[in-house]
Amino acid sequence: MNVAIKSITEQRDFVVSSSSLKEVRSFSREVFEKVNINQDLKDELVLAIAEAAQNIVKHAYQGEDTDDKMEIKISLENGQLEIGFFDKGRPVEEKNVRHRKIDDIKPGGLGTFFIQQIMDAVVFKEGEKPWINHLVLTKNLNA
Amino acid sequence: MSYKVTEEGNISTVHLDGEIDMDVTEKAKEIIMPLIEAKKEVHLNLKEVQYMDSSGISVLIESHQKATELGTKVVLKEISKSVLKVIMMAKLEQILNLD
Incomplete structure (x- = not known):
């Protein structure tokens, strides 16, 4: 796939709240408007980003009200997309992050499944100060 | 998200409009669940839902x-096409009643 822009880096802070998810999607859509990929893929990437942001609200902060911000950084270099999420919530242990079995029909646990379906790799890192968690989603847009 | 409910016999149709995310799920449940509890057949019209x-x-x-x-x-x-895609990604097209 020919991505029109070879290099792009954009980042934005959002209050950790479910009411920020609309802004997260708007930001992501603005960034992907600059990239020559098909609309279906853009929609999937926006969904993956919004699900990861939702997980920060739901799990790292357990839905508590906070003034804390989370940062989302979208970088594209030669077709390699990397999306970073930084937050100051409770430390996320990768072993505790798993999606539900897809044939187990119950509400919840689908967000992580969607992220894994859409992205090539999902990596949890310890955040560098002042961040606690650093999640990295990657996808090769040349594939 | 906005909505409109129409009634015809024992069928309640909820027309949802806009984007349905974590921020509006409680509101969506407040609209839909009482209709189900009243044992209505509930039709959810998702034509105008652009994102779920x-x-x-x-x-x-x-x-x-x-x-x-x-x-x-x-x-x-x-x-809508975008909602159908997410339903299929969740592999729920055989579980939910799609019309």
Whole structure:
């Protein structure tokens, strides 16, 4: 796939709240408007980003009200997309992050499944100060 | 998200409009669940829903399960392309009632 822009880096802070998810999607859509990929893929990437942001609200902060911000950084270099999420919530242990079995029909646990379906790799890192968690989603847009 | 409810016999149709994410799921449940509890057959018209995430899908699953438990049903009508894609990604097209 020919991505029109070879290099792009954009980042934005959002209050950790479910009411920020609309802004997260708007930001992501603005960034992907600059990239020559098909609309279906853009929609999937926006969904993956919004699900990861939702997980920060739901799990790292357990839905508590906070003034804390989370940062989302979208970088594209030669077709390699990397999306970073930084937050100051409770430390996320990768072993505790798993999606539900897809044939187990119950509400919840689908967000992580969607992220894994859409992205090539999902990596949890310890955040560098002042961040606690650093999640990295990657996808090769040349594939 | 905005909505409109129409009634015809024992069928309540909820026309949802906009984006359905974690921020509006409680509101969506407040609209849909009482209709199911009143044992109405509930039709959810999703023609004007441009975006739905995993939280929205959870509302569909909960509604479907509650309706089944109470001996009624929830039918998804005029599903927009973007919502259908997410339903299929969740592999729920054989579970939920799609029309």
